Amino acid sequence: MQYHLVDELKRICGEKNVYDSPEDKIAYSYDGTPLYYKEPLAIVFPQDADQISRIMKFANESEFAVVPRGAGTGLSGGSVPVDNSIVMVMTKWNKILEIDQSNLTAWVEPGVITGNFQREVEKIGLFYPPDPGSLNVCTIGGNVAENAGGLRGLKYGVTKNYVMGYEMVLPTGDVLKFGGKNYKDVAGYNLRDIAIGSEGTLGIFTKILLRLIPLPQRSITMKAHFNSLLDSGRSVAEIIASHIVPSMIEFLDNTTINCIEDYTKIGLPRNAAAMLILEVDGRGDIVDFEANKILEILKTNNGQGIQHTSNADEANILKTARRSAFSALARRAPTVILEDATVPRSELPVMIEKVQEAARKFDLMIGNFGHAGDGNLHPTCLIDERNQSELDRAMKAFDFIFEEAIKLGGTITGEHGTGLAKKQFFEKSAEIPALDLMRKIKSSVDPNNVLNPGKIFSRSPKCESYKF
Amino acid sequence: MCLTTCPTYDLTKFERSSPRGRIQLIRAVADGRLGITPAFVDEMNFCLDCQACETACPAGVKYGRMVESARVLIEKTKTRHTISDRIKKIGLNFILTSRIRLRIAGFLLWFVQASGIQKALIKTGLLDLFGKNLTEYLKLLPQMKFRNTEGMLKGINLKPRNPSYKVAFLSGCIMDIAFSDVNYDTVKFLLKNNCEVFIPRGQVCCGSLHAHNGEMDTAVKLMKKNIDIFSSEGYDFLVSNSAGCGAFMKEYGHLMEDDAEYKERAGVFSEKVKDFSEFALLLDYSQKMKSPEGVVTYHDACHLVHSQKISSQPREMLSRIPGMKLVNLHESTWCCGSAGIYNVTRYEDSMKFLEKKMGNIRETKADLIITANPGCMLQIQYGLQKDGSQAKVEHPATLMNRLMREE
Ligand SMILES: Cc1cc2nc3c(=O)[nH]c(=O)nc-3n(C[C@H](O)[C@H](O)[C@H](O)COP(=O)(O)OP(=O)(O)OC[C@H]3O[C@@H](n4cnc5c(N)ncnc54)[C@H](O)[C@@H]3O)c2cc1C
Numbered sequence: 001m002q003y004h005l006v007d008e009l010k011r012i013c014g015e016k017n018v019y020d021s022p023e024d025k026i027a028y029s030y031d032g033t034p035l036y037y038k039e040p041l042a043i044v045f046p047q048d049a050d051q052i053s054r055i056m057k058f059a060n061e062s063e064f065a066v067v068p069r070g071a072g073t074g075l076s077g078g079s080v081p082v083d084n085s086i087v088m089v090m091t092k093w094n095k096i097l098e099i100d101q102s103n104l105t106a107w108v109e110p111g112v113i114t115g116n117f118q119r120e121v122e123k124i125g126l127f128y129p130p131d132p133g134s135l136n137v138c139t140i141g142g143n144v145a146e147n148a149g150g151l152r153g154l155k156y157g158v159t160k161n162y163v164m165g166y167e168m169v170l171p172t173g174d175v176l177k178f179g180g181k182n183y184k185d186v187a188g189y190n191l192r193d194i195a196i197g198s199e200g201t202l203g204i205f206t207k208i209l210l211r212l213i214p215l216p217q218r219s220i221t222m223k224a225h226f227n228s229l230l231d232s233g234r235s236v237a238e239i240i241a242s243h244i245v246p247s248m249i250e251f252l253d254n255t256t257i258n259c260i261e262d263y264t265k266i267g268l269p270r271n272a273a274a275m276l277i278l279e280v281d282g283r284g285d286i287v288d289f290e291a292n293k294i295l296e297i298l299k300t301n302n303g304q305g306i307q308h309t310s311n312a313d314e315a316n317i318l319k320t321a322r323r324s325a326f327s328a329l330a331r332r333a334p335t336v337i338l339e340d341a342t343v344p345r346s347e348l349p350v351m352i353e354k355v356q357e358a359a360r361k362f363d364l365m366i367g368n369f370g371h372a373g374d375g376n377l378h379p380t381c382l383i384d385e386r387n388q389s390e391l392d393r394a395m396k397a398f399d400f401i402f403e404e405a406i407k408l409g410g411t412i413t414g415e416h417g418t419g420l421a422k423k424q425f426f427e428k429s430a431e432i433p434a435l436d437l438m439r440k441i442k443s444s445v446d447p448n449n450v451l452n453p454g455k456i457f458s459r460s461p462k463c464e465s466y467k468f
Numbered sequence: 469m470c471l472t473t474c475p476t477y478d479l480t481k482f483e484r485s486s487p488r489g490r491i492q493l494i495r496a497v498a499d500g501r502l503g504i505t506p507a508f509v510d511e512m513n514f515c516l517d518c519q520a521c522e523t524a525c526p527a528g529v530k531y532g533r534m535v536e537s538a539r540v541l542i543e544k545t546k547t548r549h550t551i552s553d554r555i556k557k558i559g560l561n562f563i564l565t566s567r568i569r570l571r572i573a574g575f576l577l578w579f580v581q582a583s584g585i586q587k588a589l590i591k592t593g594l595l596d597l598f599g600k601n602l603t604e605y606l607k608l609l610p611q612m613k614f615r616n617t618e619g620m621l622k623g624i625n626l627k628p629r630n631p632s633y634k635v636a637f638l639s640g641c642i643m644d645i646a647f648s649d650v651n652y653d654t655v656k657f658l659l660k661n662n663c664e665v666f667i668p669r670g671q672v673c674c675g676s677l678h679a680h681n682g683e684m685d686t687a688v689k690l691m692k693k694n695i696d697i698f699s700s701e702g703y704d705f706l707v708s709n710s711a712g713c714g715a716f717m718k719e720y721g722h723l724m725e726d727d728a729e730y731k732e733r734a735g736v737f738s739e740k741v742k743d744f745s746e747f748a749l750l751l752d753y754s755q756k757m758k759s760p761e762g763v764v765t766y767h768d769a770c771h772l773v774h775s776q777k778i779s780s781q782p783r784e785m786l787s788r789i790p791g792m793k794l795v796n797l798h799e800s801t802w803c804c805g806s807a808g809i810y811n812v813t814r815y816e817d818s819m820k821f822l823e824k825k826m827g828n829i830r831e832t833k834a835d836l837i838i839t840a841n842p843g844c845m846l847q848i849q850y851g852l853q854k855d856g857s858q859a860k861v862e863h864p865a866t867l868m869n870r871l872m873r874e875e
Contacts, residue, residue: 019482021507022502022505022507023484023493023502023505023507023508023511024482024483024484026484026489026492026493026496026501026502027482027483027484027486027489027492027493028483029492030492071471072483089481089483091481092481113472134469136469136472137469137471137472326526327526327527327528330526330527330528331527331528336527
């Protein structure tokens with residue numbers, strides 16, 4: 001069977017574009033998610049949409065699964081192979097096809113690296129804001145499939161706010177175009193948005209049309225630390241309530257501050273309960289006005305060591321702490337589980353307390369940082385996966401954190417997606433009718449369940465009545 | 469985060485040719501899920517060892533060490549050795565371990581080159597019979613020098629009366645026979661800046677070539693010998709002008725961690741190692757310098773920027789030269805493909821990396837390319853020659869000494 005599979009794939013894509021050596025199988029058995037690992041039957045690098053379409057038809061006939069893959073930086077196991085699957089790698093589709101300066105749009109292939117695209121459009125004064133921490137590696141296709149967020153989410157939104165359309169191969173092999181350059185378009189259902197964030201389960205993007213905006217002219221970056229979490233929480237709430245929309249409000253907790261200081265030695269206050277790093281951007285005097293207002297709020301809420309700058313190099317120094325957060329934590333332990341529980345931003349202070357409670361209750365080291373402006377936290381658990389008891393406690397802690405997030409009206413994942421890693425939490429926490437509808441959508445688009453099956457949710461409900 | 473900084477991944481876009489892919493392969497071998505297959509060996513050798521991935525890794529994974537241990541394992545399990553394996557072994561274990569043998573080898577090579585035998589051989593096309601790349605390899609070989617470092621420094625007083633620093637110096641193995649002029653420039657520059665230079669006799673190769681090629685036992689012997697010989701006298705710093713040696717000597721402390729006898733001294737030894745540019749910043753030279761001609765650019769040697777994390781220092785050192793016109797080299801931290809003997813063992817791949825480098829160099833329109841590793845110097849020189857370019861490559865020490873007036 002497998003022999004036949006590889007031969008047929010080679011017939012479709014060419015000898016040089018199909019791999020099934022043990023080495024290659026190992027090298028495509030994982031993504032950026034710890035603890036998930038499975039070898040595929042083969043790896044293909046399709047050359048055009050027609051080949052993808054033929055592979056999908058073949059998959060439907062021969063009943064193997066296809067797992068689309070971008071750069072494999074995903075943090076929920078989206079591109080990790082499943083049973084009886086081949087991996088379809090899109091990284092060689094890395095051309096920017098068109099930048100339309102009259103409509104402020106760009107057609108790109110899905111394998112274009114996000115950071116490269118940003119640099120390209122910035123050269124001509126345009127701006128593509130979504131900036132996941134992995135932007136120098138991850139692909140636009142992966143971003144659209146995960147609806148990736150980033151530091152600028154608060155003011156500029158996330159990937160979905162910039163996707164105007166795409167060409168996609170459906171699981172059955174049909175090739176369809178969705179959306180287009182129209183700013184307004186209400187003909188029929190808005191099918192376009194259904195595949196954004198679908199984690200490669202509804203189709204394979206082959207071309208993506210992105211929206212661009214003018215590049216902000218200047219920015220001011222600010223920093224303050226606080227002796228109490230309450231003060232930092234209040235500052236964020238007051239900034240939002242004063243109708244200022246910063247392009248960034250990043251939060252670091254005491255554990256994270258200490259890990260960063262151990263690692264970078266840049267003189268961070270080790271006793272501080274929290275630190276905020278903020279940025280406003282835009283045109284002319286408005287930027288100064290907004291910055292002044294924010295500085296005032298930081299001061300009245302007992303902000304310490306307040307700094308601000310409009311110089312790019314100095315701003316970089318202020319942002320070093322936030323940029324090093326993940327690295328600093330990652331160096332602390334062999335296994336780092338980074339989650340992205342998200343709550344309505346008014347609930348953020350409560351959620352931060354809950355994460356601390358989880359760390360105490362389950363006796364774990366959990367650093368917490370994240371995008372305070374949009375309520376998206378990254379509780380990061382530092383463990384050693386070989387220590388089974390620690391691993392179990394970590395799982396319980398995340399159970400607890402997710403449960404609390406849901407109680408606060410939040411969600412188990414703000415930007416990393418459900419994939420395999422959060423599937424069990426998702427199936428527990430989602431509304432049953434909603435989950436049902438999702439399953440129906442999936443089975444009508446992919447009747448034989450061949451495209452990235454078993455991601456986000458299982459096709460057949462396991463125990464629907466169970467719910468907390 | 470390593471993927472986009474990896475030259476081999478950049479070239480192939482294959483996950484197994486990425487740092488993270490190689491780590492998974494190494495793990496699979498360690499767990500017994502994968503044997504030491506030809507493809508595994510090939511992948512380990514395809515890696516340039518540039519360590520750009522270590523610079524990029526948020527979690528600080530010591531990738532270089534993993535690949536090195538994989539290579540040790542490959543060496544250990546080899547049952548059959550090819551001719552080039554044997555030549556490599558003789559080179560590493562017989563020639564490079566002894567000063568005298570090394571100097572004899574250097575002299576023989578010098579004779580072949582200087583007498584015109586090499587040129588004549590290339591001209592006849594006779595060498596092409598041995599495979600079309602042999603001619604190219606010979607062009608990549610460094611020009612041997614008639615005199616080694618000791619010979620060049622003969623008669624020069626290495627002990628000024630009131631030195632500001634006492635600096636130890638490793639004349640190296642390849643550096644000593646093929647780049648004794650760079651060694652000479654380094655020492656002269658130090659002397660002009662009122663440093664005492666301590667070049668202990670009996671010192672040996674730093675051992676890095678051995679360690680990188682899976683010959684750890686020999687490397688350890690060499691390390692111990694150097695530690696013994698250098699610690700016979702006190703000194704402030706050991707200045708290194710070869711990025712590879714410097715990087716490796718900074719590792720002695722770590723590598724000897726489990727050796728009760730040498731652990732402490734190895735630590736002290738490593739702490740005192742400074743790259744030429746790191747040390748130069750302690751000196752006050754700018755007043756006494758001429759301005760360089762033309763436009764200068766700087767290429768980061770992997771073993772400086774990635775292994776030693778030294779990138780601002782050489783630039784700072786150069787920009788303190790009055791009238792210096794230093795232009796930025798795009799992707800200056802990308803490996804030029806020289807990578808030890810990679811350009812000989814994997815000539816074709818190496819040329820692809822060189823082509824990328826040369827493209828960026830052309831863009832700078834620089835007249836002079838400064839880089840601090842002999843391997844990079846040869847490789848870029850070779851690239852310039854192929855391009856028919858008039859630009860020159862120079863070691864920072866040579867430039868610094870050339871521009872500095874005698875007291
Ligand atoms: C250090 C680090 C920092 C990160 N920071 C952030 C962050 O700030 N914000 C954030 O949102 N995420 C972040 N991530 C997560 C990850 O980078 C994003 O989810 C990213 O969008 C994944 O892109 P990728 O190209 O690596 O896709 P992959 O991981 O390869 O795939 C992700 C999903 O997309 C699907 N897919 C890929 N290409 C296609 C295609 N052409 N058509 C259809 N489906 C496709 C795959 O099947 C999979 O389900 C981070 C990850 C790391 C390692």
